[in-house]
Amino acid sequence: MSIRHALVGLSGLALALIPLSGSIAHEIVGNRFFPATLSIDDPGVNDELSLPTVDSFKTGDVPPIRQRDISGEFSKRITEDFAVSFGTTYAFLGPIDPTAPGANGFQNLETTFKYRVFKNPEHEFVMSVGVSVEWGGTGADSVGADPFNTYTPTIYFGKGLGDLPDTLSWLRPVAITGQIGYAIPARSSTTTFAIDSDTGELTADTEFHPKVLNWGGTIQYSMPYLKSSVMDLGLPDFINHLIPLVEANMQTPVANTLTSVRVTTGTINPGVIWVDNKFQLGVEALIPINRQSGTNVGVIAQLHLYLDDIDPRGIGKPIFGGAVQPASPFAGR
Template sequence: MKQNRWCASALAMIAVVSPVLVLPAFAHGFAGQRFFPATILTDDPFVADEMSLPTVTGNPPAADGSRETDLGFDLSKRITPDLGMTIGEQWERVLPEGGAVAKGWGALQTGVQYQFFVDEPRESIALVGLNATWANTGRVQALGAPDFTTLSPVFDFGKGFGDLPDSVWYLRPFAVTGNLGFSFPTRAESAGMPNPDSVNYGFALEYSLPYLECCVRDVGLHRPFSQIIPLVEVAYTAPINHVPSSQAIGTIQPGIIWSGQTFQVGMEAVVPATRTTGHGLGWVAQLHFYLDDLFPGGIGRPISEWWQQ
């Protein structure tokens, strides 16, 4: 079966990279002096103990004229210092053009991640993982939640540019994170419509003012401005079989993240990048908590360390 084949492939990939490097425990998103914030649209390249509650999205009007508002929640938890799991769900409200409002839960999403690489001097970080969107865990008829499970092996990475020479010091606060993955539905079609395999890719380009102040040079910024990270995120999902490639969806999301000691707040505009995605503008806002800083002696630690002194 396709499901078993791709489960085996993902586990084999994790098994290959596991012996490469034994990692120390890192707090949320650090590689050396570089802090990678939790991004809203694209996947984070690190395992963590974190929670987003809530993520509120006002989506751009869809191609058919409908409007959707989402209220999301997700949790990331380390099992060991370099092995983590994720779970996410969202409540959706859809207003069709000229129709009645439909609302309810979307599909449940889970994942497992392995942090196989951290290079502190080069501010580089990477993980591999396997995500799943589960069948019949949301309102299938009213909201279009899937009646099939989708498996998605992923590769996520991050790179800070703090190792650039001081002659271009103004570029050193830049960092980029990115994702590459594939999605494989476990059913070829639903209600007579094809369920295509797809490729998912995206990146986030960030300029860290906290990094500028702490690690490059003091330019006189003070709180709260010294804790701001402007960024732009881009993500696409494109079918690779069964349907035309013109049905790709994607968004471009410029915004800012303000990062404190125990939480961060992010806000982004949502700009459709394809006709299939929709038209006009949307928005998204997120409150995100660092559980490892909120509860450093308890649930903020990896599960494998809960019973250690």
């Protein structure tokens, strides 16, 4: 996920709002449990660990390259409403030439500072703001890690439809989440110099680094919500743990695009999340929206641990605040 500048203001505000009582585990708003989604960030603030997240797909390069990633992310609450997360990815890039070796290495380390600004249990609505920082030079040049920082201020939101009237009760398990961020490279351009082998002249090549709008969303249908808050259909227990969903994860270059194409790229990701009280498992297909986004359907899978339920008085407790109160995704409230 991604990272950014109002850091001083956010952290100062969060530290001023240290809770006086115990907090609730997970992002549960009224009767709504928002799971951690695989491709975009969820709207909540939690103590969690995603390890591992694995994916495999073919890039939009010409010719395409098979890329496989293994990543992890750790999120820790400072207060009930403010959290810091750290993530990294190890990438394996297949060779363009079958006779040549590929490349592998770490992408840049990423840190996200996230503050929940609004929560309305009655209407199952939550909104957070954050800033992510991709730390330039912490990854390997061989896998395309940039040597400069990128800052991404982001807005996150989630809305459950549990406030619909009785005539639309079958739609109450539906929820939508979304995020929109603006990635700002710390360096606007990079110029490289080389000696022309034929003329011996010094040549310069300038690459402009675009500012990119990162946006996406999910639509999900919660079987745990259906059973606990709408109607128990007597379905098998395995089915009652499922949240089918579709994610969209897009990137649109919007400025400083002199040496790049202003084309939106991204994937549409249908899949399913199986949730339990202390962890969840998710798997999704990665369907590119155009040729620039990829050349075949990929896959992503994740094991996600709820640290605030696994150890509510230890690592799952906010640094400033009381022990969390474990809250099950299956309990109607």
